[in-house]
Amino acid sequence: MHKTIEELLDKGPVVTDGAWGTELMKKGMKAGECPEIWNLTQPEKVAEVATSYVDAGSRVILTNTFGGNRFVLSRYNMDNKVKEINREGVAISKKAAADRALVFASMGPSGKMLIMKDVTEGELREAFQEQAEAIKDAGADAIVIETMTDINEALIAIEAAKTTGLALVASMVFDAGKEKDRTMMGNTIEEMAEKFASGGVDVLGSNCGKGIEGFVPVCRKMKKNTDLPIWIKANAGSPEYKNGETVYNTTPEDYAACVPMLIETGADFIGGCCGTNPDFIRAVKDKLDC
Numbered sequence: 001m002h003k004t005i006e007e008l009l010d011k012g013p014v015v016t017d018g019a020w021g022t023e024l025m026k027k028g029m030k031a032g033e034c035p036e037i038w039n040l041t042q043p044e045k046v047a048e049v050a051t052s053y054v055d056a057g058s059r060v061i062l063t064n065t066f067g068g069n070r071f072v073l074s075r076y077n078m079d080n081k082v083k084e085i086n087r088e089g090v091a092i093s094k095k096a097a098a099d100r101a102l103v104f105a106s107m108g109p110s111g112k113m114l115i116m117k118d119v120t121e122g123e124l125r126e127a128f129q130e131q132a133e134a135i136k137d138a139g140a141d142a143i144v145i146e147t148m149t150d151i152n153e154a155l156i157a158i159e160a161a162k163t164t165g166l167a168l169v170a171s172m173v174f175d176a177g178k179e180k181d182r183t184m185m186g187n188t189i190e191e192m193a194e195k196f197a198s199g200g201v202d203v204l205g206s207n208c209g210k211g212i213e214g215f216v217p218v219c220r221k222m223k224k225n226t227d228l229p230i231w232i233k234a235n236a237g238s239p240e241y242k243n244g245e246t247v248y249n250t251t252p253e254d255y256a257a258c259v260p261m262l263i264e265t266g267a268d269f270i271g272g273c274c275g276t277n278p279d280f281i282r283a284v285k286d287k288l289d290c
Contacts, residue, residue, distance in 0.1 A: 001202050002167035004102070004166075005142075005167050005202045005203060008102070013263055013270060014059050015057055016104075016231075016271030017060065017271050017281060018278065019236075019275060020049055020062065020064055020106075021066075022274055023049045024046070034075075035064060035066070035067065036065060036067050036068045036085045037081075046064045046089070053096075053278055057285035058271070058285075061097055062106045063089040063090050063103060063105045064093075065085065065086050066106045066108040066147070068106075070130060071111055071112050075111075082130055086134035086135050086138060089138075090105050090138035093105075102141040103139075103142075104144045104169060105143050107143055108147050109147060110128075112124070124157075129160040136165075140166060143167070145161060145168070147171070147207055150183070151187040151195060154172060158196065167202050169202065169203040170203075171206055171231050172192055175208075175214075180210060180218075189218065189222055189225060194225070196228075197228060202229070203229045203268070203269065204226060204231065205231025206222070207231070207232070207234070210235060211234055211235055211237040211250055212237075212258045213258055216262060219232055219262055219265045219267050220265040223266030229268035230268050230269070232269065233272055234273060235274040235275050236276045237275065246275075250275070252279040252282070255283060255284070256280070256287040257287075260287065270284055272284075
């Protein structure tokens with residue numbers, strides 16, 4: 001296990017951060033706008049999100065670099081800005097974290113489908129390596145490959161990120177199948193645990209896709225299939241659309257009520273995904289401090 005992860009876990013379960021996209025939308029980002037470009041055009045607002053999570057008690061915060069690969073950025077004609085966007089994203093979070101938290105830089109999916117031959121494995125590897133190298137050069141403490149639905153894409157991202165020597169977390173979305181324990185592409189938790197461990201990740205887990213209650217059986221199954229630390233970031237319940245807006249109805253208190261069970265079933269890192277905010281993180285921290 002990477003030294004960075006060992007040192008974090010020496011102090012017990014780790015509180016991470018919450019959602020970034022929904023928080024940026026509260027600050028004026030429009031639907032369909034490129035969140036990552038805000039690292040260059042609205043850095044002060046991105047910094048407000050990062051700082052709010054540090055103030056709430058996060059020991060690990062992410063970066064506004066989820067879609068910072070050349071394929072996603074090309075949708076906005078910004079694929080020539082990969083290095084700059086990722087560098088600034090890490091710098092913003094590092095400044096907010098100071099000596100109070102570590103910065104795990106976010107890498108999300110490419111938006112391309114290998115199975116449809118939208119992209120080759122080599123092209124994906126180059127794109128993820130370009131992003132990972134920019135993240136390392138910017139001084140991130142670790143990389144989080146997150147919200148993956150295709151294990152083959154995830155493994156390519158892992159291979160690319162491993163070349164940096166940074167601590168590595170890899171997380172998939174399990175929201176399909178009868179038991180909601182498969183990815184959209186049909187990948188199982190058992191398959192993920194085996195292949196991610198072989199790929200050399202330091203932490204594996206799941207994020208997004210459903211509310212926190214649904215992560216308890218997922219976490220339990222992960223624990224049965226791996227000795228690696230487990231990363232959990234659930235949504236604030238299922239989204240509802242009201243008056244043209246996406247609304248999440250789970251309260252911070254209801255969310256945090258599931259934390260003891262997640263710890264019991266094996267979670268080591270707990271934060272939030274879509275719809276969560278600093279109040280959720282504060283509630284999680286309070287529950288862990290009880």
